Amino acid sequence: MVLEILEKRGLLRGKTIGIDATTLEANAALRSIVRREDGAGYEEFLEKLARESGIEPPTRSDLAKIDRKRPRKGSNDDWTHPHDPDAQITKMKDGRTHLAHKSEHAVDMDSGAVMAVTLHGGAAGDTRTLSVTMEAACEQALALRKDLPQEWVADKGYHCNETMELMEELQLRSYISEPDRGQRRWKGKATARDGTYANRRRIRGSRGRNLMRRRGERVERSFAHCLETGGMRRTWLRGHENILKRYLVHVAGFNLGLVMRQMFGAGTPRRAAGLAGFAQYLCALARALAGRVHELFAVVAAFGANIRGHAALQPTGPC
Numbered sequence: 021m022v023l024e025i026l027e028k029r030g031l032l033r034g035k036t037i038g039i040d041a042t043t044l045e046a047n048a049a050l051r052s053i054v055r056r057e058d059g060a061g062y063e064e065f066l067e068k069l070a071r072e073s074g075i076e077p078p079t080r081s082d083l084a085k086i087d088r089k090r091p092r093k094g095s096n097d098d099w100t101h102p103h104d105p106d107a108q109i110t111k112m113k114d115g116r117t118h119l120a121h122k123s124e125h126a127v128d129m130d131s132g133a134v135m136a137v138t139l140h141g142g143a144a145g146d147t148r149t150l151s152v153t154m155e156a157a158c159e160q161a162l163a164l165r166k167d168l169p170q171e172w173v174a175d176k177g178y179h180c181n182e183t184m185e186l187m188e189e190l191q192l193r194s195y196i197s198e199p200d201r202g203q204r205r206w207k208g209k210a211t212a213r214d215g216t217y218a219n220r221r222r223i224r225g226s227r228g229r230n231l232m233r234r235r236g237e238r239v240e241r242s243f244a245h246c247l248e249t250g251g252m253r254r255t256w257l258r259g260h261e262n263i264l265k266r267y268l269v270h271v272a273g274f275n276l277g278l279v280m281r282q283m284f285g286a287g288t289p290r291r292a293a294g295l296a297g298f299a300q301y302l303c304a305l306a307r308a309l310a311g312r313v314h315e316l317f318a319v320v321a322a323f324g325a326n327i328r329g330h331a332a333l334q335p336t337g338p339c
Contacts (some may be wrong), residue, residue, distance in 0.1 A: 021180050022272045022275045022276060023135065023160060023163075023164055023275070024164065025195075025276070025279060026131070026133050026275055026279060026286065027164055027166075029279055029282060030188045031131045031133055031278055031279065031282065032128055032131060032133055032135070032164070032166075033128060033130040033131065033172060034128055034135065034161050034166045034167070034169055035130070035167070035169060035170060036128070036129040036130065036169065036170075036171040036172075036173065036231065037126050037127065037128065037129065037135065037154075037169040037171070037172055037173070037176045038126075038128075038129045038172075038173040038174070038231075038234075038235045038238055038239045039124065039125070039126050039127075039153055039154070039172065039173070039178065039239070040127075040151060040174065040175060040239045040240070040243070040333065041122050041124040041125070041140075041146055041149065042113070042122070042123060042144055042234070042243050042247065042249070043112055043113060043120045043122055043123075044120060044121045044123055044142075044252065044253060044254070044255050044263070045103075045112065045117040045118050045119075045120055045121070045244055045253060045254045045255065046104055046107035046118065046120050046121055046142070046255060046258075047104065047254075047255050047256050047257060047258055048101040048103065048104040048107050048119045048244070048258065049119070050103070050109070050117070050118065050119060052103075052332060053099045053100065053101050053119070054099070054100065054101075054102050055098060055099060055262055056097070056098060056099065056100050057098075059102075062085070062099075063209035066078075066083040066086055066087055067083065069086055069090075070082055070083060070086055072280070073086070077314075094109045094117065095109075096108045096109055096141070096143050101119055103258060104258040104259065106121065106141060106258075106260045107119040107120060107121060107142060107257055107258075108120065108121075108142040108143040108144070109142070109143065110122075110142035110143045118142075119141050119142065120142030121139055121140070121141065121255065121260070121263060122139070122141060122142050122143075122144050122149070123137060123138070123139055123140075123151055123267060124137070124138045124139075124140065124152075125137055125153075125242050125243065126153050126154070126156065126157035126272075127238050127239045127242055129171075129173060129231065129234055129235070129238055131278060132237075132238040132241060132242065132278065133275050134242050134271045134274060134275060135157045135160050135161070136153060136156035136157040136159075136160050137156075137264070137267060137268060137271050137293060138152050138153045138156055139260045139263060139264045139267065140152075140260075143298075144173075146163070146177040146178045146182055147177075147178060147179075147180045147182060150174070150178050150183060151186065153233045154172065157169060169192075170192060170193055171192070171193045171194075171195065171231075172187070172192060172193070172194050172195065172196070173195040173196070173231045173232070173234075173235050174194075174195075174196045174197070174235075175196070175197050175235070176196070176197035176198060176199040178196050179196045179197065179198050179199060179219075180241070181209060181212040181216075182212075183196065183215075184211075184212045184215030184216045184219060184262065185211045185212050185215055187215050187219070188212075188215035188218070189211065189213055190213050191258075193222065194218075194219045194222070194317070195219070195222055195223050195227075195228050195231045195232070196219055196223070197223065197232065198216070198219065198220055198223065212301070233288045242274060245277070246267075246270050246271060246274055250270055250274075251274075252266075252267065252270055268295060313317060
């Protein structure tokens with residue numbers, strides 16, 4: 021419904037789509053995770069390992085020593101949260117390790133409107149979730165009776181052979197940053213090779229460089245408004261279904277802000293308050309100037325009256 025409003029206002033072109041993802045801190049604590057196989061807690065699992073190693077009874081220092089160098093101690097294949105199984109253990113943007121979710125935006129590169137939002141586990145790779153978000157954006161385009169997007173822009177986290185093969189098979193134009201992988205061997209990978217070379221040629225052109233700069237502006241702005249300013253970086257709901265409902269309402273408000281900016285010049289309450297204050301200042305200034313002009317007219321009128329009175333007292337005969 022919101023995208024239809026943007027379409028009527030001419031704010032949705034849908035030809036070039038930028039995709040990016042970020043993490044949302046889950047409403048679940050790491051100390052509450054349990055083993056998938058038997059439901060044992062973390063400390064209970066460490067005590068079991070200590071007893072199997074011959075330490076009886078184990079102290080807290082013994083447990084810390086066992087856990088310090090244990091490989092894959094935070095694997096999502098072994099651990100889950102009993103009340104929020106959709107959350108996954110992952111590293112956040114600030115370097116901390118938390119249970120988290122991953123949100124992915126498909127943004128119209130011309131207007132900055134968010135066309136589709138998908139939600140995944142926090143540890144899901146970008147190359148795995150790209151096709152899901154692309155499908156969601158195409159569904160929205162078809163619902164709006166628009167042509168399917170033909171150009172896709174993303175950062176180097178989405179670049180892989182599978183992505184290049186998908187773009188080449190669907191005859192889509194990709195503008196995906198390519199990481200430095202050195203010399204590559206393409207034996208038996210002709211489709212991935214053609215897609216990679218075509219993508220490399222496009223991102224080195226003037227339009228590719230322009231889209232890369234615009235991606236940092238358009239896509240990152242949607243995350244800044246929805247997560248940082250909007251307060252959705254930390255979720256207070258559990259389960260992807262519940263979180264996605266709340267997140268969609270948040271993104272709908274962001275899209276409506278684009279319409280408000282087009283109509284009134286302000287798309288956020290803070291900006292509107294700033295414009296309102298500036299308008300009040302202009303009104304006060306106009307009132308002050310009007311008062312000064314009125315005083316000036318009064319002085320001129322009084323001076324004119326004095327001149328006329330002085331002329332009436334002068335003799336009218338010849339000098």
